[in-house]
Ligand SMILES: Cc1cc2nc3c(=O)[nH]c(=O)nc-3n(C[C@H](O)[C@H](O)[C@H](O)COP(=O)(O)OP(=O)(O)OC[C@H]3O[C@@H](n4cnc5c(N)ncnc54)[C@H](O)[C@@H]3O)c2cc1C
Ligand code: SF4
């Protein structure tokens with residue numbers, strides 16, 4: 396009869412991995428169960444380092460990420476998902492509070508890489524390439540690094556001291572960042588000959604016009620430019636928000652056009668500068684691309700919403716204010732974005748009065764500024780930039796690629812894209828193929844023994860009072876306390892990894908021997924050894940007993956010698 400042997404076989408959790416079933420795990424590939432396990436043991440320093448292995452912007456992602464990881468958390472099917480994002484913030488802020496910085500990594504490969512654009516994608520590529528031993532220089536047009544994370548997202552969502560620390564962590568590792576260095580298409584041939592590889596990560600920053608009569612009137616502003624003006628201002632730097640509100644005169648009534656991140660950041664910033672804001676959107680709330688939490692927060696700050704309204708024209712009133720006409724709409728069949736298309740309703744118009752109109756209707760790729768006529772093809776550029784060295788050495792990362800096909804994506808996707816580009820560039824420079832992620836079977840909910848776990852609510856996030864959001868950009872969401880963070884981390888099932896819970900030992904007594912090894916966050920650790928002569932039904936019970944699917948059985952004749960040798964006595 397065929398004999399089966401048990402083995403430990405850690406699996407990726409659904410929150411952490413993407414797979415062929417399009418499970419939307421963390422695009423930055425954060426090792427979620429391992430960072431949460433460290434936190435559940437009150438070991439915040441290990442949690443901080445586990446996160447830094449994959450994500451240089453955990454402090455940011457713990458605040459502004461769309462957290463697709465929580466949508467795929469196994470606990471969602473049990474009671475509610477683990478508070479992964481809020482816990483990521485606590486772990487990242489542990490490093491910030493203690494000023495943890497890395498050692499400088501030496502240049503070991505003799506290869507030089509230039510990155511154009513210090514946003515999430517460019518800086519992530521730079522961070523990983525530095526860790527692989529390359530010499531990396533980032534050229535950034537603005538006087539501060541961080542891209543849209545820094546000049547798009549307002550400080551009440553991502554405080555500047557946290558952003559500065561995350562960027563310092565990257566530069567301390569040895570990445571050179573040259574600020575106020577705008578690269579043009581004529582600089583590219585020189586960069587291509589000075590460096591062995593060149594990454595363009597200049598984002599999707601080209602703002603669109605509404606394309607309606609009157610959309611170039613004074614008083615009509617563009618969303619990202621407006622946010623940049625605020626976020627990079629000297630008044631913001633010195634905390635003089637009243638002076639800022641005097642200089643950037645948003646008037647009393649601000650009409651914001653759009654339904655994505657930019658629309659909400661614009662409206663909430665305008666309110667903080669003392670204006671009333673209303674968001675006009677051509678579809679309905681469920682088609683908005685901003686995260687539902689943003690919509691709720693904006694509503695609580697008194698921002699109004701008018702849906703199913705298509706801008707038609709703008710006129711200037713005698714007193715200098717603006718009158719904008721909209722056509723009412725209904726939802727029709729889906730468009731290329733997969734969302735239901737707004738269909739104008741004939742003869743149904745209305746007009747609104749506003750002092751400023753700020754458009755937030757999407758941005759597109761900046762690639763054409765550097766490679767005229769170039770189009771993304773994976774991480775490469777299709778279309779010959781007319782110089783073979785440049786063609787060969789040129790790579791892309793982040794929204795500069797995706798901003799072609801659709802509107803800009805999520806920051807965590809730009810981080811994942813930065814990792815992918817770093818791997819491609821490393822292969823190009825050294826011929827070495829690195830693998831990230833895992834193609835192992837995923838520890839899905841159906842494979843968890845949920846009877847071992849207890850129902851327990853998620854944490855309730857606390858926000859600062861509404862009165863404290865006027866004429867200041869203080870962070871609105873407060874962090875979880877250390878005690879609550881430990882309790883919330885314990886809610887994690889730790890899907891697919893052995894946590895030394897001892898259930899298998901208890902069930903497999905006689906066929907499994909205890910072996911005390913320290914828990915290692917980065918390894919497929921196993922803490923027990925099987926006794927080969929005693930592989931019986933008891934051993935199978937040990938496999939069956941594991942709450943988190945960390946063991947398999949394999950036919951004895953299969954080629955598992957190395958593993959079996961390691962896991963058996
Ligand atoms: C207002 C706003 C709010 C957002 N909020 C969220 C959010 O809450 N959560 C989320 O997940 N996503 C959010 N997004 C989307 C997210 O910001 C982007 O997907 C992400 O930042 C893209 O990163 P990137 O590195 O590709 O590009 P960017 O962040 O755009 O970085 C590009 C960098 O390149 C620089 N650059 C451009 N041209 C040149 C040049 N010629 N020479 C040198 N440097 C150059 C730019 O100055 C910039 O620093 C938001 C977007 C906007 C506009
Ligand atoms: S970066 Fe975003 S998706 Fe990844 S673990 Fe953090 S919150 Fe989840």
Ligand code: SF4
Pocket residue numbers: 408409410411427428431467468469470477479886887888889890
């Ligand atoms: S329970 Fe923990 S390991 Fe499992 S999917 Fe959720 S966060 Fe990930």
